[in-house]
Amino acid sequence: MEQITDQKILELFGQEKTKEQGFNLLVKKYKQEIYYSIRHLVFSHEDANDISQNVLIKIWRHLDQYRGEAGLKTWIKKICVNESLTFLERKKKMLNIIDEEGYNDYVTKTVAEDRFISSDKIQQLLEEAIQRLPEKQRAVFTLRYYDEMPYEEMTKIFGGSEGGLKASYHFAVQKVEEFLSKH
Amino acid sequence: MKKLNDIPKENPFLVPDNYFEQMEQEVMAQVHQIQKATHRRRIYTIITAVAAVVALLIAINVWIFSPDNKGQDATLAQEGTTNSGVLLASSEDNDVLSNGIAVPTVEFEEVDFDNVDYQILDYYVDEMSDLEYLY
Secondary structure (H helix, E strand, O other): OOOOHHHHHHHHHHHHHHHHHHHHHHHHHHHHHHHHHHHHHHOHHHHHHHHHHHHHHHHHHHHHHHHOOOOOHHHHHHHHHHHHHHHHHHHHHHHOOOOHHHHHHHHHHHHHHHOEOOOOOOHHHHHHHHHOHHHHHHHHHHHHHHHOOOHHHHHHHHHOHHHHHHHHHHHHHHHHHHHHHOO | OOOOOHHHOOOEOOOOHHHHHHHHHHHHHHHHHHHHHHHHHHHHHHHHHHHHHHHHHHHHHHHHHHHHHHHHHHOHHHHOOOOEEEEEOOOOOHHHHHHHHEEEEOOOOOHHHHHHOOOHHHHHHHHHHOOOOOO
8 A cells, every 4th residue: 555645645635626535545544543642541442532533523624724843743643632631631520539549549440441451461550550640741651652752742742841751751651660560 | 670661562452343444434424524514604605695795786776766755746645546445645644654554535526626616515524524534
């Protein structure tokens, strides 16, 4: 299958007659990446599915505003992170979880009961450790660990400095390793 | 202490069968709906704009070419009599016109008041006093 380039996508999307064709190529190229980025943040398949579709529709509505300051992939990831963090904020209020202990119990229960996770215990534990991270730190960790996104690109998503993001990732790794050692 | 680097970097998540194909179809279906709605809105806007221009042109036409009703002597009481005997009040009677009141007709004979017999005049006056005068 011919490699779909971002340039081709933008070229097709930029013309009214081929706009839908360009968007279809974008969906084919990025749907899995969008889904898994979101899934690492929100954990649940159903939630990740809803947010992924919302993100893609948002991309359809706003891709004409993309200016190219960041790569197209980074621009898309930024929308994924923002939508996921907004969702998590709303969900936390809905669940009415007040303290960290209550939240950790909720995470443990959710991971144990999920049908769409690997049966590998180590992977389950790692995922539980990641879900216990504060939301923004979780986003920094998953983009760096799973996507191996350069810190320079991450500053275009989160703002702030590369140093700040490196520190955030470092502390996230420490917390994950502490959790894995205790379990 | 367990190190993160010691754990194989794998994707721990599973998805239902054909999930991504289905997701692609659902998203493109939503996009089709958005396109249709956008297209309908554009057509509606064009039709509304054309209708507004046409209405404006008709209004201007009517205003330019309509007869000037001020100073007309002929009353509708004479012009507007129908076979059924209903007429509209005189155009000089503004209060009646503003109410749009219809009054029953009375057939008037042509009378030469200069040579009238006063007995006959009294008769007509009596007749007319039976009519309702609306002001």
